[in-house]
Amino acid sequence: MMELLASIHCYFWSPSRTICLWMSLVLLLQYSKTVVSKSDYLIGLGSYDITGPAADVNMMGYANAEQIASGIHFRLRARSFIVAEPQGKRVVFVNLDACMASQLVTIKVIERLKARYGELYTEQNVAISGIHTHAGPGGYLQYVVYLITSLGFVRQSFDVLVDGIEKSIIQAHENLRPGSIFVNKGELLDASVNRSPSAYLNNPASERRKHKYDVDKEMTLLKFVDDQWGPVGSFNWFATHGTSMSRTNSLISGDNKGAAARFMEDWFEKNGIKSSDTNESGSDGLPRRVSNIIPNIHDDNNKLLELATSFRSSPGSPATQTMSVARRVRGALKQAEKPGFVSAFCQTNCGDVSPNVLGAFCTDTGLPCDFNHSTCGGKNELCYGRGPGYPDEFESTRIIGERQFRKAVDLFEKASEQLKGEVDYRHTYIDFSQLEVTLTKVGGGSEVVKTCPAAMGFAFAAGTTDGPGAFDFKQGDDQGNPFWRLVRDVLKTPDKKQVDCQHPKPILLDTGEMKQPYDWAVSSNGIIGAILVRWSLHKVQLIPLHELYLDA
Known part of the structure; x- marks a missing residue:
């Protein structure tokens, strides 16, 4: 039987558009159609x-010095899963409601x-990964580029993340228990667009024909099922920026992905299947608890006896385990041990x-921005993307979060491919x-070229x-332009080798x-991951991951 090595991607966002840091945790899994095993x-x-x-700290993501936190939209969380073999290896994946992970x-x-x-x-x-919200506290990375605006x-930002x-x-x-993993995939079409469509069209037609859309529309979900408690969580991966909240927002927020996680956890808490051991009703469906309708009823024992005799006695029925007080008490205590549902x-x-x-x-005319340069009258400051709740960015956050949440629920409920293996x-x-x-080369042949140290171009500053x-x-x-080259040279003048390497x-x-007062960008050691697809027991193919970049 063909085996599948499923990959869990962890992305470390680099302070340079030319370097990406990432790590891939890999589960060697055997494809199975069995749902229960x-x-x-x-x-x-x-x-x-x-x-x-939540106050007086610059936010990470937009590199806007004026975006200072002044309150909370909703709180941020770190969500983790561990998958381990009882006597073998284990992996940890942590998803942060933060702009990015940090090597420090x-x-x-x-x-x-x-x-x-x-x-x-x-x-x-x-592996530790961020959802890329642009509405979380900054100042927790170790490179100058990340620390300028903060x-x-x-x-404080650093300590709360570590803790x-x-x-x-x-x-x-501490929650490690026997369980199973199921995977499901599907397309989500209304939660993402390409914000640089003109740049995408510069790709060769032969390359564009390989893709159905100009962005990745696929969501991949892992469903975690405890052998005793049933579903206990899910983690999914989908590409869309954490920028439903704008660069002028001053409230801490997990943006659309943080909202989606809260929606799904609330949904499961409301709709999740409960154990029959926790049934607090009798066979007639009536709740079995002391009523508070009659206040202080136990203060007068005579009144209690009088009240009891006023009720007509029923013929009675055999006691059952469901109606057993002892069983209900044990069930309640047992339910308290159940881990909370976690969705990332x-x-x-x-x-x-x-x-x-x-x-x-x-923003001045209401007309679409210039297609090629995203400008309005030659200026980039007036060109803004609009979310589905425009002009209310809180509503846009909710809508995009809800669209991801609903797709995740659909994949969660239909997940039937069980993952097995090492x-x-x-x-x-x-x-x-x-x-x-x-x-x-176009027309045939090949050429070996070499990469060079990271550098940010003029277009980077346009956001x-x-x-x-x-x-x-x-x-x-x-x-x-000459003016900004002059400003650049005050900090560091690139040599000819670097200019030629970065051309055009x-x-x-x-x-x-740039190394003063210390490194401005990631040092030469990066972290890279790979997906391994095991087509058979004798052949392994290595497939590189997609490149990811930081946005300013």
């Missing part, structure tokens, strides 16, 4: 608050886990994927500034239609080579 895994899920400072946060979390569990959880088998490192991640993993570890809406290849599905319009993972460090890449930049920068700018992109910030 004895599980080979221990499964644990956990969730913990990571809201952080990860190092500290691993340090704490090692102190608690020894070598059970290490950098090899723990005016440096924010210890919340650690506690969510502890919860998941994780981020995937969302590069130019926007939740502002109505398109981009000029648990495994892959983790490696790659120097992205020194990679050799073979390019296929996107989800969050426009400032001044006179434009998207798609491949020329630059003009360099605005040579971040990969």
